[in-house]
Amino acid sequence: MQLLLTIGIALFVVWTAVIVWQNHVYRQAALSQAEEFSRSMHEATMAGLTGMMVTGTIGQRDVLLDQMNQLGSIRDVRVVRGTAVIETFGEGTAHDARPDRSEQWVLDNGRALSVVESDGKGEYLRVVRPALAQQDYLGKNCLSCHQVAENSVLGAVSMKVSLDKVNADLAAQRWKSILMAGRHQHPGAAADLSVHLQGGHGAAALRRTGGAWHRRRRPVAGHRRHLQQRDRRPAAGAQGNEREPAPHRRRSARRY
Known part of the structure; x- marks a missing residue:
């Protein structure tokens, strides 16, 4: 009984560690995919804004951003202007709100920022990526319109990638692992x-x-x-308890 109890405890510890490790690996892979998706959405947003700048319709960029926010997987897409753009073209429209702390950090450092946050709508991956002035970005020369040094920060694109589906899939996988562990450890199986x-x-x-x-x-x-x-x-005693004398006993009787 003690051996079975020891084996059961060992299996419980092992299965718990396996489930925790599986959840960690799956979540990290899901977050990596969400970050890659945000990169694609960032490039799509910048491609749309660049096309509107070339065609002179940049003043209608709110239409583009509103369409981006209608996508089910992302929300709160914002384009924040940097200091160099504000000095040349002004502060923009009312939708070009002042940057929050995360967006200001990206504008100051010129590096992307991604962090998992949550609000009343659920958990999400907050991603803020800078827009840099480059000679060849999506087939266009940013320096032809923006008179700044190369790789200067022109602005930032901020968005929130929903993690609701990721969390639902993770919970389903966790329950599958728990049920599998219980089936293997059930004493009446x-x-x-x-x-x-x-x-x-x-x-x-x-x-x-x-x-x-x-x-x-x-x-x-x-x-x-x-x-x-x-x-x-024949069993002993089955024939009158008669036993055949040993060979050495017979030889001893004939000698005397």
């Missing part, structure tokens, strides 16, 4: 396990039925014949 151990006088078989372990001996061929011959011998 009926299963037959055979373990053949070669060597000695035979093979040992272990059978598990209804949570109880039974050990039975399976003799090999030579040992089986020995048992059959022993069973055919």
Whole structure:
């Protein structure tokens, strides 16, 4: 009983560690995919804004941003102007709100920022990426319109990628792992396990039925014949308790 309890505790610890490790790996992979998706959305937003700048319709960028916010997987898409753009083209429209702390950090450092946050709508991946002035960005030369040094920060694109589907899939996977672990550890599960151990006088078989372990001996061929011959011998006392004298006793009687 103590052995079974020890095995059960060990299996519980192992399965718990496996489930935690699986959840961590799956979540990290999901967050990596969400970040790559945000990169694609960032480039799509910048491609639309660049096309509107070239065609002179940049004043209608709110239409583009409103369409981006209608996508089910992202929300709160914002375009924040940097200092260089504000000095040249002004502060923009009312939708070009002042940057928050995360957006201001990206404008100051010129590096992307991604962090998991949550609000009343659920958990999301907050991603803010800078828009840099480059000679060849999406097929266009940013320096032809923006009179700034190359790689200067022109602004930032901020968005929130929903993690609702990721969390739902993660919860489903977690329950599957728990159910699988419970099925393997349930004491009343009926299963037959055979373990053949070669060597000695035979093979040992272990059978598990209804949570109880039974050990039975399976003799090999030579040992089986020995048992059959022993069973055919007359039992002691079956013929008047007569026993045949040992050979050395007969020789001793003839000598004297």
